Amino acid sequence: MNEHAKPATLSERADELEEAMMHALSARIATKSTLFYMADGKLQLDSGEALLAANPGKHFLMGADPRLPPMPEKPTLIDFFKARFATTAHLLQSATHALKGGQPEKVVLACLLHDIGVASFIRCDHGYWGAQMIEPYVEEEVSWAVRMHQALRFFPDPSVGYEYPQMYIKLFGADYQPEPYIVAEYQRAREHKWYMTSRLITMNDIYSFDPNAKVNLDDFVDIVGRNFRQPKEGLGLDNSSSSHMWRTLMWPTRFL
Ligand SMILES: [Fe+2]
Ligand SMILES: [Fe+2]
Numbered sequence: 001m002n003e004h005a006k007p008a009t010l011s012e013r014a015d016e017l018e019e020a021m022m023h024a025l026s027a028r029i030a031t032k033s034t035l036f037y038m039a040d041g042k043l044q045l046d047s048g049e050a051l052l053a054a055n056p057g058k059h060f061l062m063g064a065d066p067r068l069p070p071m072p073e074k075p076t077l078i079d080f081f082k083a084r085f086a087t088t089a090h091l092l093q094s095a096t097h098a099l100k101g102g103q104p105e106k107v108v109l110a111c112l113l114h115d116i117g118v119a120s121f122i123r124c125d126h127g128y129w130g131a132q133m134i135e136p137y138v139e140e141e142v143s144w145a146v147r148m149h150q151a152l153r154f155f156p157d158p159s160v161g162y163e164y165p166q167m168y169i170k171l172f173g174a175d176y177q178p179e180p181y182i183v184a185e186y187q188r189a190r191e192h193k194w195y196m197t198s199r200l201i202t203m204n205d206i207y208s209f210d211p212n213a214k215v216n217l218d219d220f221v222d223i224v225g226r227n228f229r230q231p232k233e234g235l236g237l238d239n240s241s242s243s244h245m246w247r248t249l250m251w252p253t254r255f256l
Contacts, residue, residue: 030253060255074234092215136240145198
């Protein structure tokens with residue numbers, strides 16, 4: 001309990017209890033997907049029937065989860081930054097680095113979006129997930145660069161001064177070797193006309209988080225406006241090839 005809080009009077013406590021009970025009664029049942037359980041080392045899927053039986057009179061949640069920050073009716077990419085990305089510091093620091101280095105807007109945008117897979121969704125293969133999420137809305141070069149940074153970051157390029165990140169030795173151990181699919185992807189990317197765009201993501205990737213860096217999402221609103229085709233229906237509600245991914249972020253505990 002917060003020791004600075006005033007002790008509640010009996011009637012205040014009764015009001016609180018009543019409110020909590022009303023909330024519990026009106027709340028719908030939020031469910032966990034198999035993947036969420038897997039993160040705890042469990043292979044589990046709750047039975048709908050069993051959950052209904054345990055929550056008499058309730059229905060499953062089929063939209064917004066009241067425990068998460070609310071999202072507007074027609075969300076934009078910026079709304080997802082604010083209400084669904086667990087952290088934006090790394091993205092903003094990388095994009096700020098690219099901006100200060102005089103990189104073109106498409107590179108700044110690629111840096112701003114390169115790790116949205118991790119920030120909002122999932123760690124494994126984050127470059128591929130992130131690229132797929134943005135693909136319908138950005139220049140192909142931008143999503144290609146985001147996809148390929150997944151592989152490129154493991155491979156040095158002395159011609160531009162990019163070394164294998166020391167932080168990876170700390171994170172993965174000195175003996176970690178990228179899997180064959182990553183090596184093959186790197187070799188393909190190396191020969192591609194957009195290689196340097198993706199390489200620039202890795203060069204602007206800030207591997208050591210600086211808690212004192214001054215970064216601000218507002219600095220990028222115009223660049224996003226010019227380079228990200230915001231759907232008029234709202235991101236996730238536009239039936240693009242990746243809008244289901246944005247909807248899933250919006251409603252992660254929806255029953256189906
Ligand atoms: Fe990354
Ligand atoms: Fe990164």
